[in-house]
Amino acid sequence: MTKTFRHPALTALALAASILPIAAQAQDKPAPISESEVRAHIATLASDAFEGRGPGSAGETKTLDYLAKTWASYGLVSGTNDAAHPWFQPVPLVERKPYAQAVSASVRGKPLKLAEDGVALSGRNPTDRVTGEPLFVGFGVNLQGKVYADVKGRIVLMLADEPVIEGGVKLPTSRERQKLLAGAGAVAVLVVPPPGAPWGGMRSQIATGSMRLASDDIGAPIGGLVRGDVADTLLRTARLSVLDAQLRAANLDFAPVTLPVMLDLATSTQVRAFESHNVIGKIPGAKPGSGAVLLLGHWDHFGICRSEEAEDRICNGAVDNASGMAVLLTVAERLARGAQMDRDVYFMGTTAEERGLLGAYYFADNPVVPLKDIVVALNVDTVAIAPAGAPVALVGRGENGLDEIVDKIATGMGRKVDTDKEANAFIRRQDGWALGAKGVKSIMAGGSFSDMALLQAFLTTVYHQPDDELTDKVPLGGATDDANLHVELARYFADTAKYTPAPTGD
Numbered sequence: 001m002t003k004t005f006r007h008p009a010l011t012a013l014a015l016a017a018s019i020l021p022i023a024a025q026a027q028d029k030p031a032p033i034s035e036s037e038v039r040a041h042i043a044t045l046a047s048d049a050f051e052g053r054g055p056g057s058a059g060e061t062k063t064l065d066y067l068a069k070t071w072a073s074y075g076l077v078s079g080t081n082d083a084a085h086p087w088f089q090p091v092p093l094v095e096r097k098p099y100a101q102a103v104s105a106s107v108r109g110k111p112l113k114l115a116e117d118g119v120a121l122s123g124r125n126p127t128d129r130v131t132g133e134p135l136f137v138g139f140g141v142n143l144q145g146k147v148y149a150d151v152k153g154r155i156v157l158m159l160a161d162e163p164v165i166e167g168g169v170k171l172p173t174s175r176e177r178q179k180l181l182a183g184a185g186a187v188a189v190l191v192v193p194p195p196g197a198p199w200g201g202m203r204s205q206i207a208t209g210s211m212r213l214a215s216d217d218i219g220a221p222i223g224g225l226v227r228g229d230v231a232d233t234l235l236r237t238a239r240l241s242v243l244d245a246q247l248r249a250a251n252l253d254f255a256p257v258t259l260p261v262m263l264d265l266a267t268s269t270q271v272r273a274f275e276s277h278n279v280i281g282k283i284p285g286a287k288p289g290s291g292a293v294l295l296l297g298h299w300d301h302f303g304i305c306r307s308e309e310a311e312d313r314i315c316n317g318a319v320d321n322a323s324g325m326a327v328l329l330t331v332a333e334r335l336a337r338g339a340q341m342d343r344d345v346y347f348m349g350t351t352a353e354e355r356g357l358l359g360a361y362y363f364a365d366n367p368v369v370p371l372k373d374i375v376v377a378l379n380v381d382t383v384a385i386a387p388a389g390a391p392v393a394l395v396g397r398g399e400n401g402l403d404e405i406v407d408k409i410a411t412g413m414g415r416k417v418d419t420d421k422e423a424n425a426f427i428r429r430q431d432g433w434a435l436g437a438k439g440v441k442s443i444m445a446g447g448s449f450s451d452m453a454l455l456q457a458f459l460t461t462v463y464h465q466p467d468d469e470l471t472d473k474v475p476l477g478g479a480t481d482d483a484n485l486h487v488e489l490a491r492y493f494a495d496t497a498k499y500t501p502a503p504t505g506d
Helices: 010-019 037-043 058-075 174-183 198-206 227-236 242-249 318-337 359-366 403-412 422-429 431-438 452-459 478-495
Strands: 088-107 119-123 128-132 154-161 188-192 212-214 220-227 262-283 292-298 344-352 374-379 394-396 442-446
Touching: 010 212, 037 058, 037 128, 037 212, 037 227, 037 478, 058 318, 058 344, 088 154, 088 174, 088 198, 119 198, 119 262, 128 242, 128 359, 154 174, 154 242, 174 188, 174 242, 188 262, 188 359, 198 220, 212 359, 220 227, 227 242, 227 478, 262 359, 262 452, 292 359, 292 422, 318 344, 344 359, 359 431, 374 478, 403 478, 442 478
Parallel strands: 154 188, 188 220, 292 344, 292 374, 374 442
Antiparallel strands: 088 212, 088 262, 119 220, 128 262, 262 344, 394 442
16 A cells, blocks of 8 residues: 655645634635636646546545645634544555456357457456356345356456346446445356447446455456347357346346357556545534535546657546645635535545545545534536636435525526526436435536436547647636625535435434
8 A cells, every 4th residue: 555645845834724724814705706716727727737637646636735725725624523634534546457358268169259449358366267167147136235156267248238127127337236246246247238328438448447445356357248230149159148038137037048159268457546636625614523514536646648659648627626626626616715604614625526526435434523413515527618707506406395596696796597407317417316326415416417418528538538638718707606606605505594405214
């Protein structure tokens, strides 16, 4: 493990900030946040100097330093409640990057040709090799979510689809089923993507590598993806096709099928265990014990994401999510400068969101404040898409009883409200999901998710590419509107006279 990040100059800075009362120069109504303030923070965080903010990189060190020192300069104090790790919550991670693989197949001693680019593998260890006849296990589990086949020592072939079975029963996610199969002793788990899935992107994702929480580092010695035509070649040795396999797997009486193919799989993988960090600051409230408001967004992106031959090697992540962190920084400044609030208000930048909400999941399992005390979590992500005046959409509308409050505050600021639930398509793809799954009322409010055409234009062009950079064409009006919205939302939820959370029944 690498040592926990510490900044030698930060202790004195944080101490000075904690000595001064946050409301010493309080203003009842600070001026609205401006586009220039938002732009300045994005320009810094998305600059090449920050190297794309990859977890475990020099870019992480610069990012954490900037966020914590900026919050401290506004008067925030460390939110970790841990003297050994002020400001920074260590998040143990394991990263794997495959760099070589070998795949061969034979039937009764005769070679079976498989498309070379149709299999993408990654190993758990620096080198792994397994051989054997694959077992087709359908969706991998029964209706109770349990592995129903003896997979110990076996190579298994599993469908990635997440179907709803008869009676409305929904199976665990593909990732969860892979973990179950690995836990049951499978030596390799090969997944067949759904028909029409973008193979190129999925194969590239395998090549980019995986990152997992050390506490959730469960997997078979070899895992990977098998393209539909290769899966069809394997299945036809048992007189099945992919379509046949899908139909059979959906039957309640499905039985696993051994495929009469001898597979030989080998991988070489770079494995790195390290600590990344969530960064957490706090504005103490006037009424300790009255609960807390949490504003969060992910600081990370993909770092140096292209080979040395590429003209632009850095995925800067200006929109995703330097823009969200710029909102959290400007909101913190306004709230700290205003009148003291009743409840504590926490600000958190999470790590490794791009790799599966890992920092948020770690916080949910290891909260610095009891989850039952968090009255609301407001996630801010990918906000620099919509122009000024865009309607406010909610990721999480209809899920937690907060819609009416958010809508009223937004309309009171002169903004329109998008009342449909289109934005909920992204509910599992943002950090609030990790907290919502633990019972915390979590929402993501803003203009970016109110115009699906604009959002899709971003997602299908510069998203997760080196082109996600800050230019004059990046609209900051909507991001600035959202920043001012979050000032009002935080103040409302931090006011014990205005907001009393409903009992959870726990």
